[in-house]
Amino acid sequence: MDVKPSPEPFVKTFRALHHGRAPGDPLILPGPWDAAGARVFAEAGFPALATPSAGIAESLGYADGSTPADEMFAAVTRIVRAVAEFGIPVSADLEAGYGLPARELVDRALAAGVVGINLEDSGPYGLDDPHQHAGRLAEVRAAAGDALFVNARVDTYVRGVPDLDETVRRARLYVEAGADSVYPILAPPDHLPALCESIPAPVNALAHPDGPPPRELGRLGAARVTFGPGLLRRVLGVVREMARELC
Template identity: 60%
Template sequence: MSVEAFRALHRRTAPGDPLVLPGPWDAASARALQAAGYPALATPSAGVAASLGYEDGQTPADEMFAAVARIVRAVDVPVSADVEGGYGLAAKELVERLLEAGAVGCNLEDSDGGVLKDPREHSEWLAEVRAAAGDRLFVNARIDTFIRGVAEPERAIERAALYVAAGADCVYPIGAPVAVLPLLRAGIQGPMNVIAKVGEGPSPAELGERGATRITFGPYLQRRAMEGIAGLLR
């Protein structure tokens, strides 16, 4: 599937039918998720890090891109890659490495070392990524205000506007309370990614009713799988 087809998956109109993108952490999990019928996948950086023996945020860039490439090779569905804050790469090099790995999209964070980046500077960098990628990548711009202690939805909406203007295809206010999702949906243009937990909290359909266009699970699938293995060993 091309990036155009991947982008089209985000144009769903039924509120209760968001695009669900589970997150593979290696080739075997990617194959299992494809076999379950999902039309596309989105890698979680924390899950991939765990599979490689690193703490979240500590994976070397070369190992992350190599892991993404293995996942892409293992399946026939499109894969979007969480590449954290871009590993300090210039926009052109970041785009080249994503395309070399076979990714159709990327997830990019707007905080570094637990500190929010200046939103205007970050939006300028996102614009550079967009210019380098053209239409070849779907850019999901993560908004970290809620997980960095900034609870006011207006701050997330302000950042979203800057990132969409810079060319982001989707924005991702990670950690946003479920209660504020309708407010975010009213203030944000274009697709909105929301994280869901596995087996607890609102279902993907319920999150869609509250405004989510796209659902991802971060590291929760990988962590639940590890819990399952621990249970088998016990």
């Protein structure tokens, strides 16, 4: 495979954006689901983007978690290409890694041009063993070196285990394995201060329409805020209104 690693300054810039954040000033990363959306966010002046796997799946006509790896990497590559002229780093949600060996996963991510990846710790049968997942993250870190920013998603809340201590335990294992940041997706806002205090890495919070706005999540301790497929669904709401008007 002809691997084209992301330019080193892009990765360094993206990593630096996660640190030294003032309370209430988190790194806000819109989630483009296609190239056109990515350009809109780039033109708005965001310093980086983070693709949502669920949003890309929906845009391609798949259920969340069902996108074939080749189609996901192709979509991510188009998004990276669409914003290349803006010099904006892009991170990609690669779900649980599509069963790819660590070396191949890293090579394909770098070939797509991304500077970061999300990897989640659950699959079709629920939460993965945290030690096994930490081992997987360590393999990815070893294969990537400093060429990728690794955001380790913790799926305790998604999988019906809303246990603060278990979330912290998993997060700390993943940081020890080499994760650059941790993403306890769907963590309740009132858990964020304790999570951010206990996890020795930047914490990614999910913003959604019924929850606190991004800057409030930052005041609760989040260093990074993403949106999952939420932005796409807001756009689809507008499209539905247009469709009703045209019928």
